[in-house]
Amino acid sequence: MKPKIEDVAKLAGVSPTTVSRVLNNRGYISNETREKVQKAMNELNYFPNDVARSLFNKRSNLIGVILPTTSNPFFGELTFHIETICAARGYKVLLCNSLNQIDKEEKYLEMLLRNQVDGIIVGTHNRGILDYHKQNLAVVAIDRYLSETIPVVCSDNYEGGKIATELLISEGCQSIVLIDGVGDLETPARLRRKAYIDLLERHGRVPIIYEIPEVFDRQSQQDVISKIFQECPEVDGVFATNDLFASSFINVATSNGRAVPEQIKVVGYDGTETTQTLLPELTTIKQPIDLIAKTAIDLLMKKIEEEVTDLPHESHLPIKLVKGTTA
C-alpha cells in the first residue's frame, strides 16, 4: 500500500505532527529532524495525499473548466492556456465538455461542487445563473453574461466586428453577408454582429444575416451556407463570426464556382494557431487567447483569495486583424 504520514513518522522516529511540519515547512524544526524525516520520505517514496489535505484545509486547489468542446480549436487552445497557467500557479484543472447542452452543464456543475473546486471558469451557455451564486463560489465567465456578480472576459468583440466590416466595405464590397451563430443568446460575442449591423446601417445598407444552428456539425453548416447563394447570389463580401464558418463558406463558394477573394471577400474571427496553420490565407480577427485565459484566471484567483471585491465586470481584450489573402 501507499505509505502514509504515519509510516514516515515511524521510520524517522518522530511523530506524525513533526512529519507534517516538515512537509508544510511550518513551525520550528531542527535541521537534524528535518533531514531524518526527508530521508524517510525518500526511502518510502512518500507523497502526501492531497485528498486528505483538501478535506482538512477546505481548499482543493481545483478549478473547474466548463466549455462547449475542446474539439473546437478556439476552446482547445483556450483550454491549453488555462490549464498551463493554472498549473504554474499550483491549481489543477477538472475539464468539462458540455457541448452547450444545458443538462450536461447542470450535471457538470453539480459534479464540480461535490468535488469542492475552489473556482469555475465557464465558457458555455449556462442559463442556470441562479445555481452559480446560490453557492457562493468563485466564478468567472468567458464570453458569457452569467450575472451581475460574475466577471466576464472576452475579446473586444465590437471592435473586431467593426474592423472586419470596415475592411470589407473599404475593399468595395456591395453585398456583405454576416454568418453568425444562432441569435437567441445574449452574449458578448453578439457584439460582433452588432458592429456589423451598426456599420452597414451607417452606410445606408441592409444587413443580411445567416445563422448557423450549431458549431459542431459540418453538414448543417453547409446547408445554411448553400442557401446564401440561392437567396443572395449577389453576395460579394462575408464576415463570418468564427473561422470555421469562414472556412465552410469558402469551400461552398469554391464548389459553386465563386472565386475568393476575386468575386467574394471573406473575413473570419478567432485566428487560432490551428487556423493559421491550416488556413493561413484566411483574413481574420485574432483573439488574444492566451491573454483571455490569463485575465480570467487572474480574476478568478482574486475571487478565490477574496483580495478585492470591486473587480471589473467586463474585460474586453484587444483583437488584431490578421491579413491573409481572402480579404
Added chain:
Amino acid sequence: MKPKIEDVAKLAGVSPTTVSRVLNNRGYISNETREKVQKAMNELNYFPNDVARSLFNKRSNLIGVILPTTSNPFFGELTFHIETICAARGYKVLLCNSLNQIDKEEKYLEMLLRNQVDGIIVGTHNRGILDYHKQNLAVVAIDRYLSETIPVVCSDNYEGGKIATELLISEGCQSIVLIDGVGDLETPARLRRKAYIDLLERHGRVPIIYEIPEVFDRQSQQDVISKIFQECPEVDGVFATNDLFASSFINVATSNGRAVPEQIKVVGYDGTETTQTLLPELTTIKQPIDLIAKTAIDLLMKKIEEEVTDLPHESHLPIKLVKGTTA
C-alpha cells in the same frame, strides 16, 4: 457554510449514518425515513462532499490525462472524447498539457499521484517508465510504448503509412518525400515511417526523410520544409505524418510556385474534424479518434477494476483513407 451530512441529519431528525445510507442506497431504510432525509437534503441544498468520500473509499473516480497540448487538433479532439466517455461512466478528468517536456511530465505525474487518481491515460513522451509501475497505478498509453505492462492504444499506423505511400506510388509519383517528427523516439507512430520505408525499398527507391523538430512552432516547420525544395527539387509526392505538417508543406509549396496536386501530391495523417473543416481538400489517413479514446478507457477501467489481467498489450485500430484533392 456548506451543509454537511450532520446538518441534514439534524434537520431530518435521524443519525448521520442513516443519511449516509439513503445517500448511498445501502442497507434497509424505511420509506418514511428516506423521504424525511431527502426532504431535508433538498431544503438545505445539500451535496455530498466527494473529497471526504474519496478519502474514505480510497477511490477518487479521477482520471489523469497527460498529453502534449489540447491546442493540437488531434489531442483537442482526443481530449473531448476521453472526457465525454469518462463523464458518462462517472469519472472525472484532470487535464495535463505537458508539451512533451519531461520535467513537466514528471511534475504532472507527481501531482496526479498526490491527488489519488484511479488511473492515467498518457499520450506524451514519458521516458519516466519506472515512475509508472513503481506505484502500481492503472495506466494506459496512447501512441507510446511505456512498458511491458502498460497497454498501448493507437491507430493502425503501419497500415496507414502503407495506404498513404501506395496511393502516391499508384498516382505515379517518382520522388516521394516523408515529412515526420524527430526520429529519436520509439513510438507506434513511427510505424508510419516504417511502412513508407518498406514500400519505397520494395519498389527499389530511396527513402527521403525530413524531420520536423517540434509540432508546436509554425516557423521551424516551415524552415525544414523550405529545405526540401532546395535539396530535393524533384519532389513530386509527399507523405506527411500529420495534417499540420501536410498543410505547412502545401503552403510552402504554393509560395514556391509548385501546384498541389498537379506538380506535387500530398497525403497527410490524422483526419481530425478540424482539418476536415478547414482543409477539406487534403487527402489524409483518418484516425478513429473516438474509438481510440473508448478503447483506452475500456482498458483503463479493466485495470482499475482488476477484472482481467491479460489485456492485449497493443491495440491497433482501423484507419481510413479520406480522399481529398491533394492526392
Added chain:
DNA sequence: CTGAAAGCGCTTACAG
C-alpha cells in the same frame, strides 16, 4: 523544538 488530541466530512462494520 516536539508530540497527543481533536477534527475535516464522510462510510462501514458492529450492535441493538
Added chain:
DNA sequence: CTGAAAGCGCTTACAG
C-alpha cells in the same frame, strides 16, 4: 430498520 463508534490521511491549536 436505526445509531454510536471508529477511521480514511492529513493538519492545527494546545501543551510541554
